[in-house]
Amino acid sequence: MINKPLILVVNDDGINAQGINFLAVLMREIGEVFVVAPSSNRSGTSHAMTLHEDIYVNTVSSSDNIFTCSGNPVDCVKLALNKILPRKPDLCVSGINHGSNHSINSLYSGTLHGAMEATIKGVSAISFSHLSYETKINFNEYSSFIKNMCKENIDNKLLKDITLNINIPDVPFSLIKGAKICRQGRGQWNEEFVATNKKDNMPSYRISGKFISQTHDKESDSWALDNNYISIVPVSIYPDHTSHLQSFKYLENVI
C-alpha cells in the first residue's frame, strides 16, 4: 500500500469512553484515522439505525478528524462512509468496548454491529471488547496484539460478509495463553426488572440481569475467555441457517 491506510474508528460507549480514545491513538501508529462515534453511550443498540429522527454531526477536532453523531454506531458508520471520510476506508475498527460481547451478548452489541455495518459496505471490520466493565482499563498491554490484528486485516484477507468479533479476558496480559478462533458459546440473560418511578400511573422498569453461560464446549468463546484465551469469532452478516434447509421443506406445504 503506497498511501497510509485509512482507518475508521467507531464504538458504542460514546466519544468519551477510554476504549475508543486508546484505540484511536493506537491506530494512528499504522494509518490515517477518522473517529466517528456516538455523542453519548449507545450500548445495547445492536444494528439499530435512526429512521425517524434527524441525525446531527459534530466536528470535535477537524485537525485530528474526530466527529460525533447523535445516532447509533450503525448511523456513525453510514455517515462516515457517505459524508465524512475522503474515500472508502481500508479498515473499520470498533471499540474497545468496556464489557463483554461474547456468546449471545454479541446480538445486542452496538460495538460489533457498528463493525458489521462496515462489512456490509465491503470494508474489512473488527470489533474489540474487553471483559472488564470498569471505565479505566489497562489496555496498554494489549497494544501489540490489537495493532498486529488490525495490520493483518487491512489488506482484506477477511472473507466477504464476515466481521471479526474479538473479546479479551479480564486478566493481566502475562496470564493470556493465546488467541483462539471460536464458535459462539450458547447462553442467555436472566433478566431482572427494577421498578422505577411510575409516570401517568404507568409502571416503569429498568432492565438488568445476569448472564448465564449454557455451554462448556471447548470450541466456544465462553470457554476460551474462561480459560484466559483471547476469543476471535468470525460472524456473518447473513445469519440464515443454510446447513439444514432441507429440514424445513415441510413448511412449504403449509400454503
Place this chain on the structure above:
Amino acid sequence: MINKPLILVVNDDGINAQGINFLAVLMREIGEVFVVAPSSNRSGTSHAMTLHEDIYVNTVSSSDNIFTCSGNPVDCVKLALNKILPRKPDLCVSGINHGSNHSINSLYSGTLHGAMEATIKGVSAISFSHLSYETKINFNEYSSFIKNMCKENIDNKLLKDITLNINIPDVPFSLIKGAKICRQGRGQWNEEFVATNKKDNMPSYRISGKFISQTHDKESDSWALDNNYISIVPVSIYPDHTSHLQSFKYLENVI
C-alpha cells in the same frame, strides 16, 4: 394441548399499525392472545434494547390483553415474558410488518428481532412481513396461510435457536405460486442523506435510500419474492460463521 395455546403478538411498527391489529384478531382464532407492542413506530431498531432509560408499560385493554411499551420490540418481548404474561407462551408472532424484511434488511428489522428475542428465551417464533409499505394492506387473503403456519409451529417443531423470517410479496394472493424455504439473498442499501435543519451549526441528516439486490440465486428470498413466492428463511440467533473456522486459524498466530 389441553388448554388454548398462549400466543404473544409483537411488532415494530407500533400498536396503531394495521398489521399487528390484523394479526392479533387472527391469532385469537387459535389461542389466547397477549399483544405487547411499542407505543410508537420502532422500525429499524434491530435487536436494540433499552439500557439507559426507564421503560413504561401501558395497559391499553386489560380485557383484551393489549399492552404498549415505550421501548423497542426486544424490550416488549422481555417485559412480556417477565412481567405481563401469565406463563411462558407457546408461540411468539411478530408483525405483520408493513414493508420488506428480506435479504440484508432483516439485520435492521425490529419485527424479526422481536421474534428472535423470543427464540433466545426458548419460545417458537415467527416474523411476518408484507412487501407493501402502504398503511392499508389487504391482509385478509393471507389469513389461512398465516394461521396454518402458526399452528404448525406452536408445538415446537422448530429447531432450537431458529426463528422463521417470512416475507409475502406485494401481489394478489391469486398470483402466489407457493411458499419457498430460502437462503437470504445478498444485497445492500444505496443510502441517501437528506440535509435537514442545522442545530447549533451542526449539519443534520435523515437517512433514506434504495435497496439494491445483488443476487440472482434461485435459492434466495430475493428471487422467491420477485417470482411471486412467499419466502421462508430460517434465521439463527447465533450468526457465527462455523463452516470454515479452519480458514481463520492463521489469526491465532497474530498474538
